[in-house]
Amino acid sequence: MDSVREKGWRGKFKRKDRIILPDLNRVDGKCPLTPLEVGMMLRGMGFDNNTSIYLASGKIYHAERYLAPLIKMFPNLYTKESLATSDELAPFMGYSSQLAALDYTVCLSSEVFVTTQGGNFPHFLMGHRRFLYDGHAKTIIPDKRKLVVLLDDVSISWRAFKDQMEDMLSESDRKGIMVPRVRKINRKTSVYTYPLPECRCLQQSLVNQLDHNLDILDNYNGTKA
Template sequence: MSTGVLPVSNGFIFIEANGGLNQQRTSICNAVAVAGYLNATLVIPNFHYHSIWKDPSKFGDIYDEEYFIDTLANDVRVVDTVPEYLMERFDYNLTNVYNFRVKAWAPTSYYRDSVLPKLLEEKVIRISPFANRLSFDAPRAVQRFRCLANNVALRFSKPILTQGETLVNKMKGLSANNAGKYVSVHLRFEEDMVAFSCCVFDGGDQEKQDMIAARERGWKGKFTKPGRVIRPGANRLNGKCPLTPLEVGLMLRGMGFNKSTYIFLAAGPIYSANRTMAPLLEMFPNLQTKEMLASEEDLAPFKNFSSRMAAIDYTVCLHSEVFVTTQGGNFPHFLMGHRRYLFGGHSKTIQPDKRKLAVLFDNPKLGWKSFKRQMLSMRSHSDSKGFELKRSSDSIYIFPCPDCMCRKNKTTASAT
């Protein structure tokens, strides 16, 4: 509830957050920013069920809803439902509420000139879908709302937080000989990622058939449209192919990590895991996953919910000494920004140059010494310190400085 310092609300905004865990996080933070900018009341976002992620989780299953509402109280009103007197006008059906189809990366001026008048008229509006519907280049006041939502108000629900912190402590205990420091690696080699990349690996005819089936299940005809040409070789040279577990292992060994390094691997079910994971485990026998660290009983409440499992991975990666990203996407981007915010801008992150890696891996004449020299150079030129200032077109979720790290907002100030 509002503390009374906010002016009278202009109405209620209901958004539908689509995608996986961190695409939904984008929607939530942007929704807080839009609601704050328009002096509106935000209704707890609804999570859209997707055929790829297949996760029916609600907001409160992933995040601490009460904490979210209370933390934002001095800045943005948040409620769990639209009031009954308004819902009565729409036969108690939110699909009857006026829905804005906002273009991607819309500027704040669009919300001021197009959305606000309708909000004032209707008193409740929907915006669906909502991911990436607000420009990264926004006024500082809007950025402050994003910062507050992402870095302060969004805290995982107690079951997820407890399980995640338990695994963090286990990783620190296992790596006690290295002062509790461990490396986290985000590996994207799940079947859907391999299929969507349209790259060819070393699985032969079986892989080819698996990928055709996976593309049809997930994207129904998108890749078989007339005129659609798939060029796996070009994708690889352009750095679009996910790194295989073998390639990740070779890269890390080349960068100086050895068999004694404790690694936490954040990943979904790896494609053809028995075959593809063997070389990585041989190179790094101290590699751990959440499934290896926790019992089946411990993971049972989360196992059939991809976003909850991803949230556990996120927590363990957040507190690692070094974070290694092997593929783009919302998960590593949010982690890089969150780690920068959490550790004062100096979190160690390794972002490999995948175009260069493709050339090196495909060169049969390249010896180990030359490869290692290239990897050490790549590591030194990577985002090893993590401190960079945001440019106007950059994501504030990746680059929180200066908007999120150099000024206090009202809520934070009032809490201290």
């Protein structure tokens, strides 16, 4: 794993002032979910083994080993590599942004989008889906802090875990339809995640008011003439 980090981030994790606390980061919800954790979460939320899943990701560390539990739970698991031929993917190979764009295009039209980590990709995608589908695109945003506690609890029953996952899904659905009001936006609100249709309404309202004022002015001038 150290060699993979060094290759991907080139010294970022070897800086003298860099303190890495993996366990603390995980408890704080800052680590991406593993394939096994994603599978358990989705099963707990009620998705069965007939569910088709498209996995949007780059190269996965020891993919064959770590994807095995997820594939066992969800056999209908697909990636761009499994759906497209080598010839079809050839023009995109070596261009990580273009490969990510393929994943983005598939996720944009998905029935449900599940975000398992941070970064620009899920934020852009959530906002784009909200914009296209007027806020009705289903997105699952797990509470990773809560999920870590549940997954680390070796005494929890499956029924209790499933109840917690169903509650988490309901809370995610509730937050998914919420749109921050313009006057309550703070600097942490992502304009990419929330494209703010309220702004468009305000702009349209101004246009309507202007048209109304022009009509009044035209009527006034006509009466005066």
